[in-house]
Each structure stands twice: as structure tokens, then as C-alpha cells.
Amino acid sequence: MYKSYKENSELSAVEEPQILINFKTTKSKAITLTKKTYKVVSLFSGCGGLDLGFTGGFNFRDRHFEKNKFKIEFANDIDPAAELVYNSNKSFFGKHSFVKDDIKNIAINTIPDFDFLIAGFPCQPFSNAGLRKGINDERGNLFEECENLLKQALKRKNPPIGFVFENVKGILSSKMDNGTSIPDEIVKRTEKLGFKTNYKLFKTCDYGVPSNRQRLIIVGIRKDIGYFDFSLLDQVVAEYNLPNEKESPYDLYLGSALCDIPKDAPQYNDFWKYSPGGQYMVDKIGACLDGREALEKFKKRTPLHEISNTITTGRSWKNMNPKDMSERFLKIWNNPQKYRAPNFYRRFALGEINGTITASAQPENCGITHPFENRRFTIREVARIQSFPDDFTFPFKTIADAYKVIGNAVPPIFGWVIAKALTKHIDNG
Structure with a gap:
């Protein structure tokens, strides 16, 4: 499952993507990108599995997963149990704030500038084990809070580079009222904002995680850098000799x-x-x-x-x-x-x-x-x-x-592989 909207026949001439900001990246600017630490805002952070993966700098069994070029600036979740765990492990994440509140109650202007938004918006409505109410469940449309943050952030002096969304396999068959799948709707909306967005379904045991867990990853990158190359995750596995179900299980x-x-x-x-x-x-x-x-x-x-x-x-x-x-x-x-x-x-x-x-x-x-x-x-x-x-x-x-x-939680090693692949994509871009 690998899909993008490079050629979107569903958009009429009237519905041309509305770019909120004109991205211009010179060669020297691209070189600067590869040398910086990328600022991250994390929504629906849970206990911090994806945040830990993006941050890096942890050990799992006899392997060290080195620091990545991402720094969490802000994290949020409504769950007090997640807050307790996240704040008990600040040595892994840094000293950024964790705000326990409904994301709908948080004023966007209080969320700092960021290069990347990462979010695992609540998956229960989309889960095969859940009620499958999809977008009609109030938790199912929380991705719109991510959309609103991206809209506002694109108007700032330092607009974001992109985003990474994570969800369960069941989201693929969850539909909008007009029949469009939720992932395709997310692609359509974020491409109107000026991102190149695509998605792919993964088994985490192919990426160093001792669990046969399937997750959908949606990545949007600003238009001058281009669609994310999901094959880079496999390159990371090969480069770091990570165990995987296919070759070294x-x-x-x-x-x-x-x-x-x-x-x-x-x-x-x-x-x-x-x-x-x-x-x-x-x-x-x-x-x-x-x-x-x-x-x-x-x-x-x-x-x-x-x-x-x-x-x-x-x-x-x-x-x-x-x-x-x-x-x-x-x-x-x-x-x-x-x-x-x-x-x-x-x-x-x-x-x-x-x-x-x-x-x-x-x-x-x-x-x-x-x-x-x-x-x-x-x-x-x-x-x-x-x-x-x-x-x-x-x-x-x-x-x-x-x-x-x-x-x-998102398995931290899987998050680490995604972060490494994202860095490669930007460096190559």
C-alpha cells in the first residue's frame, strides 16, 4: 500500500491546490537544511514512543540507536496515564513542555514554531478491534486539529517542512461521508496546503521491532523537496543492519x-x-x-x-x-x-x-x-x-x-527508522 496524489484526477480546475505560502529553496538553503536540528511538535504523543524514536539516543538489548537530528519542542496528550509515563522519562526527551489537555482547548499561538509535526491521532475509531465508527466518531476527526495547526504554522515566518502521521491499518477502510477513505482525504487536504503527501502500510517486524504490528504512515513534505521516498526505510534497515522478518528474523x-x-x-x-x-x-x-x-x-x-x-x-x-x-x-x-x-x-x-x-x-x-x-x-x-x-x-x-x-505507542525503533529515513530524504533533496 503506497499511494500519493501526484496526479489527482479528483481535483477539478476550480479545486486547484491552494498554496498558503510560496516555498522557495535555493541550493544554499537546502545545504543549510541538512546541517540543522529539526524542531518537532508532537500531538497525541501518548507515552512517547514516536517521540523517543525521533529523538534517538537509546539502547535496545545490545544495540545503540544514536541521536537523531530532531528535537521535540512541544508534546501534548489528553491522557493522564500517558502524561505520567512521559514526564517520568524526561531524560530521553529533553526539557520541553508536555501539555496535558484536549488539543481543542490549546490555543495554536501557544504552540511553538516547528519544522515537523508528528502525530498519532487517536486510532480507536479506525481500529479493527474498535467500533469502526470512523470519521463519525468525535475522535476520528481529530486529524483536523493537525490540519488547523499546519494551516496556521504555514503563515508564520518559519513555516514547517512537513509532517508524519501514524495510524492503524483499519484507517484504510474508514470513510468520509462522501466515500473517500480517511487517508486519501488527508492527502487531498494537505496537498491543498502545499505539501506533497503520500502513505504506506508497514509491518514493524520488517524494521527492527519484535512485533508483527501493522501501521499506516502518512508523510507530507513541502513541495520543493518532493514526495517522501518510503524505500529509504529499507535503506536504513540495511545500513544499520537491523533485524527484519524477511532476512534476519x-x-x-x-x-x-x-x-x-x-x-x-x-x-x-x-x-x-x-x-x-x-x-x-x-x-x-x-x-x-x-x-x-x-x-x-x-x-x-x-x-x-x-x-x-x-x-x-x-x-x-x-x-x-x-x-x-x-x-x-x-x-x-x-x-x-x-x-x-x-x-x-x-x-x-x-x-x-x-x-x-x-x-x-x-x-x-x-x-x-x-x-x-x-x-x-x-x-x-x-x-x-x-x-x-x-x-x-x-x-x-x-x-x-x-x-x-x-x-x-508507536514502537520507538520503528519511529527511529522513520526519522533516519526522513533525514536522508531531506539531505538528498
Whole structure:
């Protein structure tokens, strides 16, 4: 999925893009661009996954992800749980302000100048796991707040260079009232502002993240620099020798993610207990065949075929004895074609790449159960799967909040790859 509006047949002559500012970039100006630190405003920042990726300067397992040329100047989110985590990790982000408020309540003139706007506007209306109300959900049109900020910023003395929006795969099938998809609507509106905008769907496990998580990235760049080249993300992966599902997946397997978490890491032992019904299901499904002994072998990078021939065999409710199933699950079991037999209560094996961890962290809807211990992943294990550094802390008022903010976050390593690719694009431009 890679789309742009280079030739937009939907725009009539009357609807020619309205450029709010005439961008003029000389060769010397372009050279100056490559030497500066780019100022960033972050909206719907959550606990800071995308901000951390753009900032860089963190470690994940045995790799150091160097500082990037982006500096967060302003961050915002309405969620107090996200604010608590973000402000507890200021050493990663710098001393900029984090404003906890509804973005609709924040006066645009109080938001500083920026080169790039980054935003993961709320994804629940667009999520496959959500209600799919799309643009008709009041959260679904919050991208318009980003649009308004861009409009006003383009009138400033130092207009922005571009923006990066992130969202879930489900946004691709969310529609405006006239039938236009939300991503295409965003492209159309931002191109009228003078940006060259395109988008692409990614699997984060192709970019160094130990999670098979799909995310849509929308990038707009001012017109004189041109459409963003998404293939630059693959160049970053190759240049920095990052693990990826296609060519070097070993470090992405669940066993690799779990095998070497320091015992003194924050939230190492903290996990959210299942409800009695959920615990019953997990107990009856049973553990994956390869357990602690196999996990130890990942520290030595033992090849999968030398660990076990069942190391990639996960489990789900389908592994239960039908006699132990509730009436609901027995109905699905007896008619799999009608119900498509989804993998509820998915339990990924050590030799698999874990699936998406949702914000709700419910076992029925995501792979949140440990492969051989009958519990949820700990907060620290979920953070590993999302590629957060081990020294990034997740303080919480309720333990569900910690899972929520991690599940909502952009994996920092994926954000880092995007930032590196964006720098390459500007340097090349």
C-alpha cells in the first residue's frame, strides 16, 4: 500500500491546490537544511514512543540507536496515564513542555514554531478491534486539529517542512461521508496546503521491532523537496543492519525478546492478573511445548532447529479439550466455517514473532499471554515486544494504564527508522 496524489484526477480546475505560502529553496538553503536540528511538535504523543524514536539516543538489548537530528519542542496528550509515563522519562526527551489537555482547548499561538509535526491521532475509531465508527466518531476527526495547526504554522515566518502521521491499518477502510477513505482525504487536504503527501502500510517486524504490528504512515513534505521516498526505510534497515522478518528474523523472535531482560529492570515482575474466566481459559489452553530451557538457549543464539522442532508451535483456544469449552466457544468449534474460527486467546511460541499488543491487553483479542507461564506478559515484557529500552519506566496508578499506554505507542525503533529515513530524504533533496 503506497499511494500519493501526484496526479489527482479528483481535483477539478476550480479545486486547484491552494498554496498558503510560496516555498522557495535555493541550493544554499537546502545545504543549510541538512546541517540543522529539526524542531518537532508532537500531538497525541501518548507515552512517547514516536517521540523517543525521533529523538534517538537509546539502547535496545545490545544495540545503540544514536541521536537523531530532531528535537521535540512541544508534546501534548489528553491522557493522564500517558502524561505520567512521559514526564517520568524526561531524560530521553529533553526539557520541553508536555501539555496535558484536549488539543481543542490549546490555543495554536501557544504552540511553538516547528519544522515537523508528528502525530498519532487517536486510532480507536479506525481500529479493527474498535467500533469502526470512523470519521463519525468525535475522535476520528481529530486529524483536523493537525490540519488547523499546519494551516496556521504555514503563515508564520518559519513555516514547517512537513509532517508524519501514524495510524492503524483499519484507517484504510474508514470513510468520509462522501466515500473517500480517511487517508486519501488527508492527502487531498494537505496537498491543498502545499505539501506533497503520500502513505504506506508497514509491518514493524520488517524494521527492527519484535512485533508483527501493522501501521499506516502518512508523510507530507513541502513541495520543493518532493514526495517522501518510503524505500529509504529499507535503506536504513540495511545500513544499520537491523533485524527484519524477511532476512534476519532471529532477534525478533519472542524468545529473543524475553531471554535477557535484566532482573533489575523497572516493572520486571509487574503483571496484570487475568479475570477468573480469562485465567480458566489460559490454564485449559496450556503452555507452549518449549519452555524455560528453550528460552535460555536464545541467549546463546542457538538456531531454532537445534532448540526444538516445536519451537514455532503456538497455541490458542483451539488447543482446549472441547469438554472444557464454554457454550460460546463450543458453538464456534462446531461450526468453524461460519465463524471463521479466529485464534482467540493466542499464545505465541518462543520461535514466533509476537502479534500486536493492543491497548486493552485482553487475552481474547491479542497475543498477551506468556508462552509457558499461565499469565499475561509483564509490563517489562510488553515493553520489550514494543521495542522500548529497559530503562524506560512505566509508572502507573492502575496497572491497566501501563498496558494501555504501551499498546497505544508507536514502537520507538520503528519511529527511529522513520526519522533516519526522513533525514536522508531531506539531505538528498
